[in-house]
Amino acid sequence: MPIPASWSPRVLSILRIVAGLGFLHHGTSKFFGIPPFPMPLTPLLTTAGALELVGGALIVVGLFTRPVAFVLSGMSAVAYLMVHAPQGFFPSVNAGEPVMLYAFIFLYLAAAGGGVWSLDTTMRRAA
Secondary structure, X not given: OOOOHHHHHHHXXXXXXXXXXXXHHHHHHHHHOOXXXXXXXXXXXXXXXXXXXXXXXXXXXXXXXXXXHHHHHHHHHHHHHXXXXXXXXXXXXXXXXXXXXXXXXXXXXXXXXXXXXXXXXXXXXXX
């Protein structure tokens, strides 16, 4: 049985929340060791961790979704090009599938917004 089209705004919100939690998880790993991060933090990893932590939290609650998602999409694309692409062309070989998906999920959120279950929508309705 297909999902009704009327569910699209809610499913968009669920996608946003799940992607935000995934990114937030990377930030908590780098800064709080939950789960432990496997290498020492360089300035570049510290910057990435800050974007993951703050950006992930903002995406989860749906606040400033479009601009934050745009920044996170760019960060993910840069991470793919700097870290994964040099290890091989195919994402399944260079272990870049997750970061590639994050880049395009966040690009979609930058275009689509946060959905009905977001602080952006709540604040727009209150105004």
